Amino acid sequence: MKSFTYERPSTPAQAAAAVAGTPDAKFIAGGTNLLDLMKLQIETPRHLVDVNGLGLDTVEPTAEGGLRIGALVRNTDLAAHPRVRKDYGVLSRALLAGASGQLRNKATTAGNLLQRTRCPYFYDTAQACNKRRPGSGCSALDGVNRQLAVIGGSDACIATHPGDMAVAMRVLDATVETVDAAGTERRIPIAEFHRLPGDAPERDTNLKPGELITAVTLPKPVAGTHIYRKVRDRASYAYALVSVAAILGKDGTGHVAFGGVAAKPWRDAAAEADLPKGAKAVTDRVFADAKPTPENAYKLKLAERTLGAALNQARA
Amino acid sequence: MVGATAAAPQDRGAGTSQTTARTDVPVLATVTFTVNGERRTLDLDTRTSLLDAAREHLHLTGSKKGCDHGQCGACTMIVDGRRINACLTLAIMHQGAEITTIEGLGQPDQLHPMQAAFVKHDGYQCGYCTPGQICSGVAVLEEIKAGIPSHVTVDLDAAPRVTEAEIRERMSGNICRCGAYSNIVEAMTEVAGGQA
Ligand SMILES: Cc1cc2nc3c(=O)[nH]c(=O)nc-3n(C[C@H](O)[C@H](O)[C@H](O)COP(=O)(O)OP(=O)(O)OC[C@H]3O[C@@H](n4cnc5c(N)ncnc54)[C@H](O)[C@@H]3O)c2cc1C
Ligand code: SF4
Ligand code: FES
Protein backbone atom coordinates (compact mmCIF):
# COMPACT_ATOMS: atom_id res chain seq x y z
CA MET A 1 0.00 0.00 0.00
CA LYS A 2 1.23 3.52 -0.78
CA SER A 3 1.46 5.91 2.14
CA PHE A 4 -1.17 8.57 2.69
CA THR A 5 -2.16 11.35 5.02
CA TYR A 6 -5.47 11.14 6.84
CA GLU A 7 -8.11 13.45 8.22
CA ARG A 8 -11.55 13.06 9.71
CA PRO A 9 -13.70 16.16 9.16
CA SER A 10 -17.04 16.65 10.90
CA THR A 11 -19.21 18.33 8.27
CA PRO A 12 -20.07 17.33 4.69
CA ALA A 13 -18.87 20.73 3.42
CA GLN A 14 -15.46 20.25 5.07
CA ALA A 15 -15.20 16.73 3.66
CA ALA A 16 -16.02 17.82 0.11
CA ALA A 17 -13.59 20.74 0.38
CA ALA A 18 -10.86 18.44 1.73
CA VAL A 19 -11.08 16.07 -1.22
CA ALA A 20 -11.43 18.87 -3.76
CA GLY A 21 -8.50 20.80 -2.28
CA THR A 22 -5.96 17.98 -1.90
CA PRO A 23 -4.26 16.25 -4.82
CA ASP A 24 -5.18 12.57 -5.19
CA ALA A 25 -7.51 12.59 -2.19
CA LYS A 26 -10.34 10.12 -1.70
CA PHE A 27 -13.20 9.66 0.71
CA ILE A 28 -13.15 6.53 2.83
CA ALA A 29 -16.31 5.14 4.42
CA GLY A 30 -16.46 1.45 5.41
CA GLY A 31 -13.16 0.97 3.61
CA THR A 32 -14.12 -2.55 2.50
CA ASN A 33 -13.60 -1.82 -1.17
CA LEU A 34 -11.11 1.04 -1.11
CA LEU A 35 -8.61 -0.63 1.26
CA ASP A 36 -8.83 -3.88 -0.68
CA LEU A 37 -7.84 -1.95 -3.83
CA MET A 38 -5.19 0.10 -2.02
CA LYS A 39 -3.45 -3.05 -0.81
CA LEU A 40 -3.09 -4.10 -4.44
CA GLN A 41 -2.06 -0.56 -5.46
CA ILE A 42 -4.98 -0.38 -7.83
CA GLU A 43 -6.00 2.71 -5.90
CA THR A 44 -3.15 4.90 -4.64
CA PRO A 45 -4.64 7.94 -2.91
CA ARG A 46 -2.21 10.30 -1.17
CA HIS A 47 -4.81 11.58 1.24
CA LEU A 48 -7.83 9.91 2.82
CA VAL A 49 -10.82 11.87 4.05
CA ASP A 50 -12.69 9.71 6.55
CA VAL A 51 -16.43 10.42 6.25
CA ASN A 52 -17.41 8.44 9.35
CA GLY A 53 -17.58 11.60 11.46
CA LEU A 54 -20.19 13.28 9.27
CA GLY A 55 -23.34 11.78 10.75
CA LEU A 56 -25.45 11.04 7.64
CA ASP A 57 -26.24 7.71 9.28
CA THR A 58 -30.01 7.79 9.69
CA VAL A 59 -33.01 6.63 7.66
CA GLU A 60 -35.78 9.25 7.70
CA PRO A 61 -39.24 9.44 6.14
CA THR A 62 -39.60 12.09 3.40
CA ALA A 63 -42.52 14.50 2.96
CA GLU A 64 -43.44 12.59 -0.23
CA GLY A 65 -43.96 9.34 1.67
CA GLY A 66 -40.60 7.86 0.75
CA LEU A 67 -37.35 7.37 2.63
CA ARG A 68 -34.11 9.30 2.81
CA ILE A 69 -31.17 7.00 3.52
CA GLY A 70 -28.01 8.66 4.83
CA ALA A 71 -24.82 7.92 2.90
CA LEU A 72 -23.21 6.37 6.00
CA VAL A 73 -26.06 4.01 6.90
CA ARG A 74 -24.48 0.55 7.12
CA ASN A 75 -25.77 -2.19 4.84
CA THR A 76 -26.78 -4.26 7.90
CA ASP A 77 -28.82 -1.42 9.37
CA LEU A 78 -30.50 -0.56 6.09
CA ALA A 79 -31.48 -4.19 5.46
CA ALA A 80 -32.85 -4.51 8.99
CA HIS A 81 -34.69 -1.17 9.08
CA PRO A 82 -38.40 -1.81 9.80
CA ARG A 83 -39.67 0.53 7.04
CA VAL A 84 -37.29 -0.98 4.49
CA ARG A 85 -38.32 -4.52 5.42
CA LYS A 86 -42.00 -3.65 5.24
CA ASP A 87 -42.19 -1.33 2.23
CA TYR A 88 -38.99 -1.86 0.23
CA GLY A 89 -38.39 -5.58 0.67
CA VAL A 90 -36.47 -5.81 -2.59
CA LEU A 91 -33.82 -3.54 -1.07
CA SER A 92 -33.51 -5.57 2.15
CA ARG A 93 -33.26 -8.75 0.10
CA ALA A 94 -30.61 -7.35 -2.24
CA LEU A 95 -28.47 -6.12 0.64
CA LEU A 96 -28.75 -9.42 2.49
CA ALA A 97 -27.72 -11.31 -0.64
CA GLY A 98 -24.45 -9.35 -0.79
CA ALA A 99 -21.05 -9.98 0.79
CA SER A 100 -20.94 -11.37 4.38
CA GLY A 101 -22.26 -10.33 7.78
CA GLN A 102 -18.89 -8.82 8.70
CA LEU A 103 -18.69 -6.80 5.49
CA ARG A 104 -22.30 -5.58 5.68
CA ASN A 105 -21.60 -4.29 9.18
CA LYS A 106 -18.98 -1.92 7.74
CA ALA A 107 -20.20 -1.29 4.20
CA THR A 108 -22.10 1.97 3.71
CA THR A 109 -24.85 3.02 1.33
CA ALA A 110 -22.57 5.39 -0.62
CA GLY A 111 -19.58 3.04 -0.63
CA ASN A 112 -21.73 0.19 -1.90
CA LEU A 113 -22.93 2.27 -4.86
CA LEU A 114 -19.32 3.15 -5.66
CA GLN A 115 -17.76 -0.30 -5.33
CA ARG A 116 -15.60 -1.04 -8.33
CA THR A 117 -15.80 -3.93 -10.75
CA ARG A 118 -14.62 -7.45 -9.90
CA CYS A 119 -13.22 -8.06 -13.39
CA PRO A 120 -10.23 -10.36 -12.73
CA TYR A 121 -7.94 -8.27 -14.96
CA PHE A 122 -8.85 -5.07 -13.16
CA TYR A 123 -7.54 -6.79 -10.02
CA ASP A 124 -4.34 -8.07 -11.65
CA THR A 125 -1.91 -5.18 -12.03
CA ALA A 126 0.28 -7.22 -14.39
CA GLN A 127 -2.50 -7.22 -17.01
CA ALA A 128 -3.71 -4.57 -19.41
CA CYS A 129 -6.94 -2.94 -18.24
CA ASN A 130 -8.42 0.29 -19.54
CA LYS A 131 -10.42 0.84 -16.40
CA ARG A 132 -7.36 0.61 -14.16
CA ARG A 133 -4.86 2.17 -16.59
CA PRO A 134 -6.59 4.10 -19.38
CA GLY A 135 -5.23 3.28 -22.81
CA SER A 136 -3.51 0.04 -21.79
CA GLY A 137 -6.08 -2.20 -23.47
CA CYS A 138 -8.66 -4.68 -22.24
CA SER A 139 -7.46 -8.16 -21.35
CA ALA A 140 -10.98 -9.41 -20.79
CA LEU A 141 -12.24 -9.04 -24.38
CA ASP A 142 -10.32 -12.16 -25.45
CA GLY A 143 -9.76 -13.49 -21.96
CA VAL A 144 -11.73 -15.03 -19.14
CA ASN A 145 -14.97 -13.07 -19.32
CA ARG A 146 -17.53 -15.50 -18.02
CA GLN A 147 -18.59 -13.04 -15.28
CA LEU A 148 -18.57 -9.92 -17.41
CA ALA A 149 -21.12 -7.78 -19.23
CA VAL A 150 -23.43 -9.00 -21.97
CA ILE A 151 -24.90 -5.60 -22.78
CA GLY A 152 -23.83 -1.96 -22.78
CA GLY A 153 -20.12 -2.79 -23.04
CA SER A 154 -17.64 -1.30 -25.50
CA ASP A 155 -14.42 -2.25 -27.28
CA ALA A 156 -12.65 -0.62 -24.34
CA CYS A 157 -14.31 -2.50 -21.46
CA ILE A 158 -16.94 -5.12 -20.69
CA ALA A 159 -16.82 -4.93 -16.89
CA THR A 160 -19.95 -5.15 -14.76
CA HIS A 161 -21.07 -3.22 -11.75
CA PRO A 162 -20.80 -6.14 -9.34
CA GLY A 163 -23.12 -4.96 -6.56
CA ASP A 164 -26.59 -6.04 -5.50
CA MET A 165 -27.95 -2.99 -3.68
CA ALA A 166 -27.86 -0.72 -6.73
CA VAL A 167 -30.01 -3.17 -8.72
CA ALA A 168 -32.77 -2.90 -6.12
CA MET A 169 -32.36 0.88 -6.04
CA ARG A 170 -32.78 0.94 -9.82
CA VAL A 171 -36.11 -0.87 -9.70
CA LEU A 172 -37.15 1.47 -6.86
CA ASP A 173 -36.22 4.60 -8.88
CA ALA A 174 -33.90 5.91 -6.18
CA THR A 175 -32.16 9.28 -6.36
CA VAL A 176 -28.58 9.94 -5.23
CA GLU A 177 -28.06 13.24 -3.40
CA THR A 178 -24.67 14.93 -3.42
CA VAL A 179 -22.88 18.08 -2.34
CA ASP A 180 -19.64 19.51 -3.72
CA ALA A 181 -16.92 21.74 -2.27
CA ALA A 182 -18.79 24.87 -3.40
CA GLY A 183 -21.83 23.68 -1.42
CA THR A 184 -23.81 22.96 -4.58
CA GLU A 185 -26.30 20.14 -4.10
CA ARG A 186 -27.28 17.75 -6.87
CA ARG A 187 -29.91 15.03 -7.23
CA ILE A 188 -28.92 12.27 -9.64
CA PRO A 189 -31.51 9.66 -10.67
CA ILE A 190 -30.02 6.20 -10.13
CA ALA A 191 -30.52 5.49 -13.86
CA GLU A 192 -27.99 8.23 -14.63
CA PHE A 193 -25.60 7.53 -11.77
CA HIS A 194 -23.49 4.68 -13.15
CA ARG A 195 -21.90 5.13 -16.59
CA LEU A 196 -21.53 2.74 -19.48
CA PRO A 197 -17.84 2.39 -20.39
CA GLY A 198 -17.81 3.91 -23.89
CA ASP A 199 -14.24 5.09 -24.45
CA ALA A 200 -13.72 6.16 -20.81
CA PRO A 201 -14.15 3.02 -18.71
CA GLU A 202 -12.02 4.52 -15.94
CA ARG A 203 -15.07 6.56 -14.96
CA ASP A 204 -17.64 4.29 -13.29
CA THR A 205 -20.15 7.01 -12.45
CA ASN A 206 -21.19 10.54 -13.31
CA LEU A 207 -19.98 11.90 -9.97
CA LYS A 208 -17.59 14.82 -10.30
CA PRO A 209 -14.21 14.72 -8.55
CA GLY A 210 -14.69 15.59 -4.89
CA GLU A 211 -18.48 15.31 -5.04
CA LEU A 212 -19.74 13.78 -1.78
CA ILE A 213 -22.79 11.52 -1.64
CA THR A 214 -24.93 12.62 1.29
CA ALA A 215 -28.00 10.41 0.88
CA VAL A 216 -30.09 8.18 -1.34
CA THR A 217 -33.81 8.86 -1.46
CA LEU A 218 -36.55 6.40 -2.35
CA PRO A 219 -39.94 7.50 -3.68
CA LYS A 220 -43.06 6.25 -1.95
CA PRO A 221 -43.37 2.47 -1.87
CA VAL A 222 -44.58 0.51 -4.90
CA ALA A 223 -47.15 -2.20 -4.15
CA GLY A 224 -46.51 -5.77 -5.23
CA THR A 225 -44.31 -8.66 -4.20
CA HIS A 226 -40.75 -7.45 -3.67
CA ILE A 227 -38.28 -10.00 -5.00
CA TYR A 228 -34.50 -10.19 -5.32
CA ARG A 229 -33.14 -13.35 -6.92
CA LYS A 230 -29.40 -13.76 -7.23
CA VAL A 231 -27.71 -16.59 -9.12
CA ARG A 232 -24.11 -17.23 -8.15
CA ASP A 233 -21.42 -19.91 -8.14
CA ARG A 234 -22.03 -20.78 -4.49
CA ALA A 235 -24.97 -20.31 -2.16
CA SER A 236 -23.54 -17.40 -0.19
CA TYR A 237 -20.66 -14.88 -0.10
CA ALA A 238 -20.25 -14.66 -3.87
CA TYR A 239 -21.03 -12.04 -6.48
CA ALA A 240 -23.99 -12.39 -8.81
CA LEU A 241 -23.65 -14.00 -12.20
CA VAL A 242 -27.13 -12.65 -12.86
CA SER A 243 -29.61 -11.07 -10.51
CA VAL A 244 -33.19 -9.88 -10.81
CA ALA A 245 -34.73 -7.15 -8.68
CA ALA A 246 -38.48 -7.08 -9.24
CA ILE A 247 -41.71 -5.71 -7.86
CA LEU A 248 -44.49 -7.83 -9.31
CA GLY A 249 -48.24 -8.25 -9.02
CA LYS A 250 -50.02 -11.61 -9.16
CA ASP A 251 -51.02 -10.85 -12.76
CA GLY A 252 -47.36 -10.48 -13.67
CA THR A 253 -47.42 -6.71 -14.11
CA GLY A 254 -44.65 -4.75 -12.45
CA HIS A 255 -41.07 -3.61 -12.68
CA VAL A 256 -37.76 -5.36 -13.11
CA ALA A 257 -34.03 -4.54 -13.18
CA PHE A 258 -31.17 -6.93 -13.92
CA GLY A 259 -27.79 -7.13 -12.19
CA GLY A 260 -24.55 -8.80 -13.25
CA VAL A 261 -25.15 -8.04 -16.92
CA ALA A 262 -23.76 -4.54 -17.48
CA ALA A 263 -21.71 -1.70 -16.03
CA LYS A 264 -24.90 -0.45 -14.43
CA PRO A 265 -28.11 -2.03 -13.16
CA TRP A 266 -30.00 -2.78 -16.39
CA ARG A 267 -33.61 -1.76 -16.77
CA ASP A 268 -35.82 -1.21 -19.79
CA ALA A 269 -39.03 0.34 -18.50
CA ALA A 270 -40.82 -0.01 -21.88
CA ALA A 271 -40.22 -3.77 -21.90
CA GLU A 272 -41.96 -4.06 -18.52
CA ALA A 273 -45.29 -3.79 -20.37
CA ASP A 274 -44.57 -7.33 -21.63
CA LEU A 275 -44.22 -8.83 -18.14
CA PRO A 276 -47.70 -10.42 -18.17
CA LYS A 277 -46.65 -12.30 -21.34
CA GLY A 278 -43.90 -14.07 -19.40
CA ALA A 279 -40.17 -13.87 -18.89
CA LYS A 280 -39.01 -14.60 -22.44
CA ALA A 281 -41.06 -11.79 -23.95
CA VAL A 282 -39.38 -9.37 -21.57
CA THR A 283 -35.79 -10.59 -21.75
CA ASP A 284 -35.95 -10.86 -25.57
CA ARG A 285 -36.72 -7.17 -25.58
CA VAL A 286 -34.44 -6.05 -22.73
CA PHE A 287 -31.46 -7.90 -24.20
CA ALA A 288 -32.21 -7.34 -27.90
CA ASP A 289 -28.94 -5.38 -28.27
CA ALA A 290 -26.84 -7.74 -26.17
CA LYS A 291 -23.34 -8.59 -27.39
CA PRO A 292 -22.33 -11.55 -25.25
CA THR A 293 -19.01 -13.36 -25.59
CA PRO A 294 -18.95 -17.14 -26.15
CA GLU A 295 -18.11 -17.50 -22.44
CA ASN A 296 -20.89 -15.38 -21.01
CA ALA A 297 -23.75 -15.94 -23.45
CA TYR A 298 -25.26 -18.23 -20.80
CA LYS A 299 -26.25 -15.09 -18.91
CA LEU A 300 -29.03 -14.35 -21.41
CA LYS A 301 -30.76 -17.67 -20.74
CA LEU A 302 -30.03 -17.29 -17.04
CA ALA A 303 -31.64 -13.83 -16.98
CA GLU A 304 -34.77 -15.23 -18.65
CA ARG A 305 -35.01 -18.14 -16.23
CA THR A 306 -34.31 -16.02 -13.17
CA LEU A 307 -37.06 -13.61 -14.19
CA GLY A 308 -39.30 -16.63 -14.82
CA ALA A 309 -38.62 -17.82 -11.29
CA ALA A 310 -39.45 -14.35 -9.95
CA LEU A 311 -42.75 -14.31 -11.86
CA ASN A 312 -43.62 -17.73 -10.42
CA GLN A 313 -42.73 -16.52 -6.94
CA ALA A 314 -45.04 -13.51 -7.32
CA ARG A 315 -47.91 -15.70 -8.52
CA ALA A 316 -47.56 -18.22 -5.69
CA MET B 1 -9.89 13.45 16.64
CA VAL B 2 -7.11 11.59 14.93
CA GLY B 3 -4.74 13.67 12.89
CA ALA B 4 -1.90 12.60 10.68
CA THR B 5 1.32 14.11 11.98
CA ALA B 6 3.53 14.15 8.91
CA ALA B 7 2.80 15.08 5.35
CA ALA B 8 4.02 12.92 2.52
CA PRO B 9 5.80 14.93 -0.15
CA GLN B 10 3.47 15.70 -3.00
CA ASP B 11 5.58 14.54 -5.93
CA ARG B 12 3.06 14.76 -8.71
CA GLY B 13 5.28 12.91 -11.15
CA ALA B 14 5.83 13.81 -14.77
CA GLY B 15 2.45 12.49 -15.83
CA THR B 16 3.92 10.06 -18.33
CA SER B 17 2.12 6.85 -19.12
CA GLN B 18 4.85 4.99 -17.24
CA THR B 19 4.40 4.42 -13.54
CA THR B 20 5.37 7.71 -11.97
CA ALA B 21 8.03 7.59 -9.30
CA ARG B 22 6.57 8.11 -5.88
CA THR B 23 8.56 8.37 -2.73
CA ASP B 24 6.65 6.71 0.03
CA VAL B 25 7.38 8.40 3.31
CA PRO B 26 5.48 6.71 6.13
CA VAL B 27 2.90 8.96 7.77
CA LEU B 28 2.32 8.49 11.48
CA ALA B 29 -0.86 9.05 13.43
CA THR B 30 -1.94 8.41 17.00
CA VAL B 31 -5.02 6.45 17.94
CA THR B 32 -6.52 5.46 21.29
CA PHE B 33 -9.03 2.64 21.68
CA THR B 34 -10.04 0.03 24.18
CA VAL B 35 -8.95 -3.52 23.43
CA ASN B 36 -10.39 -6.30 25.58
CA GLY B 37 -11.22 -3.78 28.28
CA GLU B 38 -7.81 -2.11 28.31
CA ARG B 39 -7.20 1.40 27.00
CA ARG B 40 -4.39 1.42 24.45
CA THR B 41 -2.69 4.28 22.64
CA LEU B 42 -0.63 3.55 19.55
CA ASP B 43 1.50 5.60 17.16
CA LEU B 44 0.95 3.94 13.84
CA ASP B 45 1.73 4.25 10.18
CA THR B 46 -1.61 5.38 8.73
CA ARG B 47 -1.61 2.23 6.57
CA THR B 48 -1.82 -0.15 9.54
CA SER B 49 -4.94 -2.31 9.49
CA LEU B 50 -6.74 -2.98 12.74
CA LEU B 51 -5.61 -6.58 12.36
CA ASP B 52 -1.93 -5.65 12.08
CA ALA B 53 -2.28 -3.20 14.97
CA ALA B 54 -3.55 -6.03 17.17
CA ARG B 55 -1.13 -8.69 16.00
CA GLU B 56 2.07 -6.72 15.43
CA HIS B 57 1.73 -3.84 17.86
CA LEU B 58 -0.35 -5.25 20.73
CA HIS B 59 0.93 -8.82 20.27
CA LEU B 60 -2.60 -10.15 20.34
CA THR B 61 -1.97 -12.89 17.82
CA GLY B 62 -5.23 -14.77 18.32
CA SER B 63 -6.85 -12.98 15.39
CA LYS B 64 -5.49 -14.52 12.22
CA LYS B 65 -4.64 -13.23 8.76
CA GLY B 66 -5.97 -15.62 6.15
CA CYS B 67 -6.43 -13.51 3.04
CA ASP B 68 -6.02 -9.86 4.10
CA HIS B 69 -8.85 -9.01 1.63
CA GLY B 70 -12.15 -9.62 3.42
CA GLN B 71 -12.59 -13.03 1.84
CA CYS B 72 -12.07 -15.49 4.70
CA GLY B 73 -13.15 -14.10 8.09
CA ALA B 74 -10.05 -15.32 10.00
CA CYS B 75 -9.49 -11.75 11.23
CA THR B 76 -13.01 -11.24 12.60
CA MET B 77 -13.17 -8.99 15.68
CA ILE B 78 -16.09 -7.45 17.51
CA VAL B 79 -15.88 -3.67 17.32
CA ASP B 80 -18.48 -1.54 19.11
CA GLY B 81 -20.68 -4.62 19.33
CA ARG B 82 -20.41 -5.56 15.66
CA ARG B 83 -18.28 -8.22 14.00
CA ILE B 84 -16.06 -6.87 11.25
CA ASN B 85 -13.11 -7.97 9.13
CA ALA B 86 -10.17 -6.35 10.92
CA CYS B 87 -8.02 -6.69 7.80
CA LEU B 88 -10.19 -4.30 5.80
CA THR B 89 -10.24 -1.41 8.21
CA LEU B 90 -7.57 1.08 9.29
CA ALA B 91 -6.63 1.11 12.96
CA ILE B 92 -6.62 4.93 12.97
CA MET B 93 -10.29 4.95 11.97
CA HIS B 94 -11.19 3.43 15.36
CA GLN B 95 -10.47 6.29 17.75
CA GLY B 96 -12.47 5.63 20.95
CA ALA B 97 -13.74 2.21 19.78
CA GLU B 98 -14.37 -0.80 22.03
CA ILE B 99 -12.63 -3.77 20.44
CA THR B 100 -12.94 -7.40 21.46
CA THR B 101 -10.62 -10.06 20.08
CA ILE B 102 -10.67 -13.77 20.83
CA GLU B 103 -8.32 -13.11 23.78
CA GLY B 104 -10.96 -10.84 25.31
CA LEU B 105 -13.82 -13.30 24.93
CA GLY B 106 -12.22 -15.83 27.23
CA GLN B 107 -8.98 -17.42 28.42
CA PRO B 108 -8.07 -21.11 28.83
CA ASP B 109 -9.04 -21.10 32.52
CA GLN B 110 -12.20 -19.10 31.88
CA LEU B 111 -13.65 -20.03 28.52
CA HIS B 112 -16.48 -18.12 26.88
CA PRO B 113 -19.44 -20.49 26.41
CA MET B 114 -18.83 -20.38 22.64
CA GLN B 115 -15.19 -21.38 23.13
CA ALA B 116 -16.24 -24.22 25.42
CA ALA B 117 -18.84 -25.40 22.89
CA PHE B 118 -16.25 -25.38 20.08
CA VAL B 119 -14.01 -27.59 22.23
CA LYS B 120 -16.86 -29.92 23.13
CA HIS B 121 -18.12 -30.29 19.54
CA ASP B 122 -14.71 -30.37 17.82
CA GLY B 123 -15.49 -27.19 15.94
CA TYR B 124 -12.01 -27.09 14.39
CA GLN B 125 -9.12 -29.15 13.13
CA CYS B 126 -6.04 -26.99 12.54
CA GLY B 127 -7.59 -24.10 14.47
CA TYR B 128 -6.45 -21.33 12.14
CA CYS B 129 -9.92 -20.05 11.32
CA THR B 130 -11.22 -20.69 14.83
CA PRO B 131 -10.70 -17.32 16.55
CA GLY B 132 -12.58 -15.68 13.70
CA GLN B 133 -15.26 -18.37 13.75
CA ILE B 134 -15.81 -17.93 17.47
CA CYS B 135 -15.95 -14.11 17.36
CA SER B 136 -18.32 -14.36 14.41
CA GLY B 137 -20.39 -17.06 16.13
CA VAL B 138 -20.87 -14.95 19.25
CA ALA B 139 -21.90 -11.94 17.16
CA VAL B 140 -24.22 -14.00 14.94
CA LEU B 141 -26.30 -15.11 17.92
CA GLU B 142 -26.51 -11.47 19.02
CA GLU B 143 -27.60 -10.44 15.51
CA ILE B 144 -30.39 -13.01 15.53
CA LYS B 145 -31.49 -11.85 18.99
CA ALA B 146 -31.50 -8.26 17.76
CA GLY B 147 -33.88 -9.30 14.97
CA ILE B 148 -31.50 -8.63 12.07
CA PRO B 149 -32.71 -10.70 9.09
CA SER B 150 -30.51 -12.76 6.75
CA HIS B 151 -30.64 -13.93 3.15
CA VAL B 152 -32.45 -17.13 4.24
CA THR B 153 -34.97 -15.45 6.56
CA VAL B 154 -38.30 -16.36 4.93
CA ASP B 155 -40.47 -13.63 6.43
CA LEU B 156 -38.79 -10.23 6.63
CA ASP B 157 -41.46 -8.97 9.02
CA ALA B 158 -41.00 -11.77 11.57
CA ALA B 159 -38.17 -12.15 14.08
CA PRO B 160 -35.50 -14.52 12.73
CA ARG B 161 -34.93 -17.78 14.64
CA VAL B 162 -31.81 -19.82 15.32
CA THR B 163 -31.99 -22.58 12.73
CA GLU B 164 -29.27 -24.53 10.97
CA ALA B 165 -30.00 -22.67 7.73
CA GLU B 166 -29.71 -19.29 9.49
CA ILE B 167 -26.42 -20.24 11.14
CA ARG B 168 -24.93 -21.55 7.90
CA GLU B 169 -25.89 -18.45 5.92
CA ARG B 170 -24.77 -16.01 8.59
CA MET B 171 -21.44 -17.80 9.07
CA SER B 172 -20.66 -17.85 5.33
CA GLY B 173 -18.13 -15.05 5.84
CA ASN B 174 -15.93 -17.43 7.81
CA ILE B 175 -14.18 -19.98 5.63
CA CYS B 176 -12.77 -23.16 7.19
CA ARG B 177 -10.25 -24.96 5.04
CA CYS B 178 -10.51 -28.01 7.28
CA GLY B 179 -14.27 -28.17 6.76
CA ALA B 180 -15.33 -28.12 10.42
CA TYR B 181 -18.62 -26.50 9.43
CA SER B 182 -21.09 -29.09 10.71
CA ASN B 183 -19.43 -29.16 14.14
CA ILE B 184 -19.40 -25.36 14.26
CA VAL B 185 -23.15 -25.38 13.60
CA GLU B 186 -23.59 -27.85 16.47
CA ALA B 187 -21.52 -25.72 18.83
CA MET B 188 -23.47 -22.59 17.99
CA THR B 189 -26.79 -24.37 18.24
CA GLU B 190 -25.92 -25.55 21.73
CA VAL B 191 -24.89 -22.07 22.88
CA ALA B 192 -28.06 -20.57 21.38
CA GLY B 193 -30.15 -23.16 23.20
CA GLY B 194 -28.44 -22.32 26.47
CA GLN B 195 -29.21 -18.66 25.94
CA ALA B 196 -32.87 -19.10 25.13
C1 LIG C 1 -15.03 -10.60 -0.13
C2 LIG C 1 -16.05 -9.59 -0.55
C3 LIG C 1 -17.26 -10.01 -1.07
C4 LIG C 1 -18.22 -9.08 -1.46
N1 LIG C 1 -19.40 -9.52 -1.97
C5 LIG C 1 -20.34 -8.63 -2.40
C6 LIG C 1 -21.57 -9.03 -2.96
O1 LIG C 1 -21.84 -10.23 -3.08
N2 LIG C 1 -22.44 -8.09 -3.36
C7 LIG C 1 -22.18 -6.76 -3.23
O2 LIG C 1 -23.01 -5.94 -3.59
N3 LIG C 1 -21.02 -6.33 -2.71
C8 LIG C 1 -20.09 -7.23 -2.29
N4 LIG C 1 -18.91 -6.78 -1.77
C9 LIG C 1 -18.58 -5.36 -1.85
C10 LIG C 1 -19.07 -4.55 -0.68
O3 LIG C 1 -20.48 -4.46 -0.75
C11 LIG C 1 -18.42 -3.18 -0.81
O4 LIG C 1 -17.05 -3.33 -0.52
C12 LIG C 1 -19.00 -2.15 0.12
O5 LIG C 1 -20.37 -1.97 -0.12
C13 LIG C 1 -18.28 -0.81 -0.04
O6 LIG C 1 -18.75 0.10 0.93
P1 LIG C 1 -17.73 0.87 1.89
O7 LIG C 1 -18.51 1.80 2.71
O8 LIG C 1 -16.86 -0.09 2.62
O9 LIG C 1 -16.89 1.65 0.79
P2 LIG C 1 -15.39 2.22 0.80
O10 LIG C 1 -14.45 1.12 0.52
O11 LIG C 1 -15.16 3.05 2.01
O12 LIG C 1 -15.48 3.20 -0.44
C14 LIG C 1 -15.74 2.76 -1.75
C15 LIG C 1 -15.64 3.96 -2.69
O13 LIG C 1 -16.66 4.89 -2.41
C16 LIG C 1 -16.13 6.18 -2.16
N5 LIG C 1 -17.01 6.79 -1.17
C17 LIG C 1 -17.38 6.27 0.04
N6 LIG C 1 -18.29 7.06 0.63
C18 LIG C 1 -18.51 8.11 -0.20
C19 LIG C 1 -19.37 9.25 -0.15
N7 LIG C 1 -20.19 9.48 0.90
N8 LIG C 1 -19.36 10.11 -1.19
C20 LIG C 1 -18.55 9.89 -2.25
N9 LIG C 1 -17.72 8.83 -2.36
C21 LIG C 1 -17.70 7.95 -1.34
C22 LIG C 1 -14.71 5.95 -1.72
O14 LIG C 1 -13.88 7.05 -2.03
C23 LIG C 1 -14.33 4.72 -2.55
O15 LIG C 1 -13.92 5.12 -3.82
C24 LIG C 1 -17.95 -7.70 -1.33
C25 LIG C 1 -16.74 -7.27 -0.80
C26 LIG C 1 -15.78 -8.19 -0.42
C27 LIG C 1 -14.48 -7.70 0.14
S1 SF4 D 1 -13.33 -5.50 -18.95
FE1 SF4 D 1 -12.88 -3.43 -18.19
S2 SF4 D 1 -12.14 -3.85 -16.13
FE2 SF4 D 1 -11.94 -5.80 -17.24
S3 SF4 D 1 -9.87 -5.80 -18.20
FE3 SF4 D 1 -11.28 -4.90 -19.69
S4 SF4 D 1 -11.05 -2.71 -19.28
FE4 SF4 D 1 -10.32 -3.72 -17.44
S1 FES E 1 -7.81 -11.97 6.82
FE1 FES E 1 -9.50 -10.61 6.99
S2 FES E 1 -11.05 -11.65 5.90
FE2 FES E 1 -9.31 -12.90 5.51
Ligand code: FES
Ligand atom coordinates in the same frame (compact mmCIF):
# COMPACT_ATOMS: atom_id res chain seq x y z
S1 FES F 1 -10.03 -25.49 11.56
FE1 FES F 1 -8.52 -25.43 9.99
S2 FES F 1 -9.23 -23.78 8.78
FE2 FES F 1 -10.89 -24.10 10.11
